[in-house]
Amino acid sequence: MKKVQDYYFKKAKQENYPARSIYKLEEAQKKHQFIKAGDRILDLGCHPGSWSLYAAQIAGSKGAVVGVDLQKSSVAPAAGSARIEFICADIFANDVKTQLADKFPFQVVVSDLAPKTTGHKFSDHLKSVELSRQALTIATQLLCRGGHFYCKVFQGEDFPAFVNEVRQLFKKTKIVKPKSSRVESREVFVLGLEFKGNTLNEKV
Ligand SMILES: C[S@@+](CC[C@H](N)C(=O)[O-])C[C@H]1O[C@@H](n2cnc3c(N)ncnc32)[C@H](O)[C@@H]1O
Incomplete structure (x- = not known):
């Protein structure tokens, strides 16, 4: 296991990314191609910036x-x-919310938001779901119709309900567990493809 961690850590250093979490987005992007050239992307929980750098490369000038x-x-x-x-x-x-509303619409919203973990699985899970739900709320307000959502969440009791919420809003939903995510980690990523739109962004 340590070997895998070292591999992604070194790879991120070599490729000039500040965090190895980059590969949790790259793997999903390579498989599902949800970020396209010219897209506007909102990256929630972006620090230190690996996902933003990677998304910016795909989106281009x-x-x-x-x-x-x-x-x-x-x-x-x-x-x-x-x-x-x-x-x-x-x-x-x-x-x-007000600052982001000015930048509406986005074609893609990604979220790698994570709470400060306490080691208490249930409360870490609840905090993660709270962050993921807020990311989903922001996505539904700011995504254009047909846009995509990729969001980290720690699995647990409320995970199926969260996936269901994503399912209601997007035409296709996938659960992604990238190879670069530790096997023992409860994190997975929910990918919502093709936002159905709602009354909040009817004007798009
Ligand atoms: C795993 S890190 C993100 C790594 C990033 N995707 C990258 O590749 O560089 C999770 C981030 O979520 C942020 N975060 C947690 N709660 C937040 C909140 N309420 N508002 C904004 N950011 C939050 C943390 O500050 C942390 O930087």
């Missing part, structure tokens, strides 16, 4: 990435990548 996190990120996109704007904020804060 005509795209845009907005990253939100409690912690400040300062990585710069590679040449030819989309511009990245980092917002240092709590995703539950009202002012972040």
Whole structure:
């Protein structure tokens, strides 16, 4: 197991990403191709910025990435990548909702949001689901019709209900467990493809 961790850690260093979590997005993107050139991507829980950097590369110079996190990120996109704007904020804060509303619409919302884990599986799971639900709420407000949602969540009692909520809103839903995610970790990723849209974004 340690060997796998070392492998992704070293790979991220070699490829100039600040965190090995990059591969949890890259694997899903390679398989499902949900980020496209020219897309506007919202990255929730973006610090230190690996997912934003990767999404910016795929989106290219005509795209845009907005990253939100409690912690400040300062990585710069590679040449030819989309511009990245980092917002240092709590995703539950009202002012972040207002700031993001100005940037509507997005083609993709990704969330790697994670609570500070306590080691108590049930409460860590509940906090993770709370973050994932907030990410889903933001996604339903800011995604364009046909847009995509990729979101980390720690499995547990409320996981099936969360997947069901995603299922109601997207035409296709997949559960992704990337190879780069530790086997013993309870994290999985829920991928919602083709947002059905709702009354909040009828104008798109
Ligand atoms: C696993 S890290 C993200 C790693 C990132 N995807 C990358 O590849 O660089 C999870 C992030 O969620 C952020 N986070 C947790 N709760 C948050 C909240 N309420 N609002 C904003 N960010 C939050 C943490 O600060 C942390 O940086």
